[in-house]
Amino acid sequence: MKAVEVSGLTVAYDRKPVLTDVHFSVPKGKLIGIVGPNGAGKSTLIKAILGLIPRSSGAVRIFGQKYSPKNKDVGYVPQRGSVDWDFPTNALDVVLMGRYGCLGWVRRPSKKDVEAAKECLQKVGMLQFAGRQISQLSGGQQQRVFLARALIQEADVYFMDEPFAGVDAATEKAIISLLNELKRRGKTVLVVHHDLQTVGEYFDWTMLLNRKLIQCGPTKDVFTISHLQRTYGGKLAFLEKEQMLIKQ
Helix, strand or coil, X not given: CEEEEEEEEEXXXXXXXXXXXXXXXXXXXXXXXXXXXXXXXXXXXXXXXXXXXXXXXXXEEECCEECCCCCCCEEEECCHHHCCCCCCCEHHHHHHHHHHHHHCCCCCCCHHHHHHHHHHHHHCCCHHHCCCEHHHCCHHHHHHHHHHHHHHCCCCEEEEECCCCCCCHHHHHHHHHHHHHHHHCCCEEEXXXXXXXXXXXXXXXXXXXXXXXXXXXXXXXXXXXXXXXXXXXXXXXXECCCCEEEEC
8 A cells, every 4th residue: 555645736826836737656664755946846745735735636645545634644844944933832842742633632741641752852862952942942953853743643654844954964864863763663754855965865765846746766766867857957967976966
């Protein structure tokens, strides 16, 4: 069974298409990089799949079932820039928000929930900052907290919107280590990513997008000069020595 199936997905703003007739499916237990130029609709794709923005058309299935925003099998890490970091709450409370799908909005978190939140903060190296206001954390630390919030959901499919953007090298290393742990546990993770140099290293599947789907499949088959030229236009150079692709 496919973890995620999308068919005929189209999104338009003011009647201007942003994504057109996107079809793809991805299997369980893969790390999938969603790659394309600025304005290609990568973040729009994730938000449309999750029902955070309206679709003009299209259907989404998670493990064969029609997707609903109430689906507890799906976790989401938004772009850091889209979050109100001045909201008066601490890191532990942010992580506990990931439990609300299980708790409802009336029941208070139990001692077990709090311990689970602390365990997730420990996994991302943020337990010592559990009581720190999120506005007082660095960008990389904020990103780690949101990853911990996704972890506590114990989802089977995760959507992450540029989790590596604006973080330091240590945080990037911690994030990719965490993503690989999720994959080892059979989770499926779709990640909006912009750094072409690390695609081959980080992801075993790649989706190339530029307002429409260019290719989606195993990275070794998809991440090629010809497909990238179709995605980005212009010239792309292959640095054989470093075994990576860069945009010129």
